[in-house]
Amino acid sequence: MRKLIYSINLTIDGCADHMKIGPPAADLFEHFIELTRSGDTLLYGRKLYEIMFPYWPDVLKNPEGEAKESIQFAEVFCAVENIVVVSKTLQGVEEKNARIIRSNFEAEVLALKAAPGKNILTGGVELCAQLTQLGLIDEYQFVIYPAIAGAGRRLWDSLGLPDNLPLQLVECKAFQSGFVLLRYVKS
Amino acid sequence: MRHLIFFMHTSLDGFVAGPNGEMNWIKVDEEIFDFVATMTDKADAALYGRATYEMMQGYWPTAGDEPGASKHDIEHSAWYNKVAKIVLSTTMSSEGLENTTVISGQLTENINAIKNREGENIIIFGSPAAAQSLLGLGLVDEFWLFVNPILLGEGRPLFKGIQERTYLALAEAKTFACGVVALHYTKV
Numbered sequence: 001m002r003k004l005i006y007s008i009n010l011t012i013d014g015c016a017d018h019m020k021i022g023p024p025a026a027d028l029f030e031h032f033i034e035l036t037r038s039g040d041t042l043l044y045g046r047k048l049y050e051i052m053f054p055y056w057p058d059v060l061k062n063p064e065g066e067a068k069e070s071i072q073f074a075e076v077f078c079a080v081e082n083i084v085v086v087s088k089t090l091q092g093v094e095e096k097n098a099r100i101i102r103s104n105f106e107a108e109v110l111a112l113k114a115a116p117g118k119n120i121l122t123g124g125v126e127l128c129a130q131l132t133q134l135g136l137i138d139e140y141q142f143v144i145y146p147a148i149a150g151a152g153r154r155l156w157d158s159l160g161l162p163d164n165l166p167l168q169l170v171e172c173k174a175f176q177s178g179f180v181l182l183r184y185v186k187s
Numbered sequence: 188m189r190h191l192i193f194f195m196h197t198s199l200d201g202f203v204a205g206p207n208g209e210m211n212w213i214k215v216d217e218e219i220f221d222f223v224a225t226m227t228d229k230a231d232a233a234l235y236g237r238a239t240y241e242m243m244q245g246y247w248p249t250a251g252d253e254p255g256a257s258k259h260d261i262e263h264s265a266w267y268n269k270v271a272k273i274v275l276s277t278t279m280s281s282e283g284l285e286n287t288t289v290i291s292g293q294l295t296e297n298i299n300a301i302k303n304r305e306g307e308n309i310i311i312f313g314s315p316a317a318a319q320s321l322l323g324l325g326l327v328d329e330f331w332l333f334v335n336p337i338l339l340g341e342g343r344p345l346f347k348g349i350q351e352r353t354y355l356a357l358a359e360a361k362t363f364a365c366g367v368v369a370l371h372y373t374k375v
Binding site for chain 1: 199200201212322332334336337338339340341345346349350351352353354355356357359360362366367368370372
């Protein structure tokens with residue numbers, strides 16, 4: 001069974017609002033490029049899908065004025081083979097390699113995991129809650145931004161865990177830019 | 188100026204205790220104790236909220252003398268007895284307490300006065316309510332957050348009532364064998 005990797009950027013107080021976090025620094029892009037290369041499927045909720053698409057395909061189409069690492073990420077991101085969007089409301093998807101899951105969430109994700117291939121990459125706030133409650137995430141990657149947001153939507157508030165969830169630390173990496181990557185697997 | 192340094196154990200999802208005050212998920216061991224000792228060696232004052240102070244006062248003055256006291260018990264007990272204690276409380280009196288100052292108001296003035304005195308660092312252990320007041324006023328100079336590898340789901344949040352976005356500088360991220368990560372931030 002292949003791995004489902006969850007990844008998100010957070011402030012120190014767990015705020016997941018990407019507008020409060022700002023764009024990743026150059027050294028962090030390298031990490032995301034590597035992570036994206038390790039997968040062949042993106043599993044996104046509607047909101048994350050709408051943040052990433054058509055933003056990154058557009059960067060690739062009009063790379064002028066974009067940072068080098070940003071273009072590199074766009075290349076790797078747009079080369080991911082499968083896009084799976086979980087949504088009850090999304091009308092349609094433009095990308096030829098994208099499809100929408102509207103029901104049977106757990107069975108669909110289990111089928112994805114059972115299929116051969118590289119890692120499945122996921123993110124977002126609601127998906128984290130659903131996937132965590134179902135115990136489907138194999139690895140969590142949190143990138144901690146060096147700020148306390150104060151107000152803002154905390155990832156953890158919507159997690160709705162039925163019980164404690166102990167994890168096992170597999171990596172802690174500090175970036176020059178002040179971000180810290182914390183990688184955990186289910187213990 | 189002396190630095191006010193905040194030490195706190197937290198869950199990955201930012202709780203300092205479970206919904207009923209549970210703290211049994213906090214991982215501490217020799218490696219962490221020895222590391223913290225390198226910090227307390229550079230501090231000559233401890234700051235607590237009233238509740239944490241009462242907990243500390245009920246244990247540390249004599250912990251080093253108890254039969255079966257560990258290396259950490261002996262070391263930290265000696266440190267506790269030696270350092271100046273600063274307690275944030277509106278109800279407590281410092282009468283009869285040795286080497287202890289109670290601050291009941293005008294936090295910024297009082298804390299800055301202490302920070303401006305000669306001396307080594309001042310450490311806040313635990314004391315989430317007191318720390319939140321100090322954080323909100325921008326009085327904390329350094330943070331050591333000991334992030335435990337667990338999602339609690341619910342409990343007492345570490346960061347509450349902070350109005351403004353606060354940028355920090357990462358000084359260090361230190362990994363312990365037990366899976367705890369210590370994140371060291373300083374004020375920008």
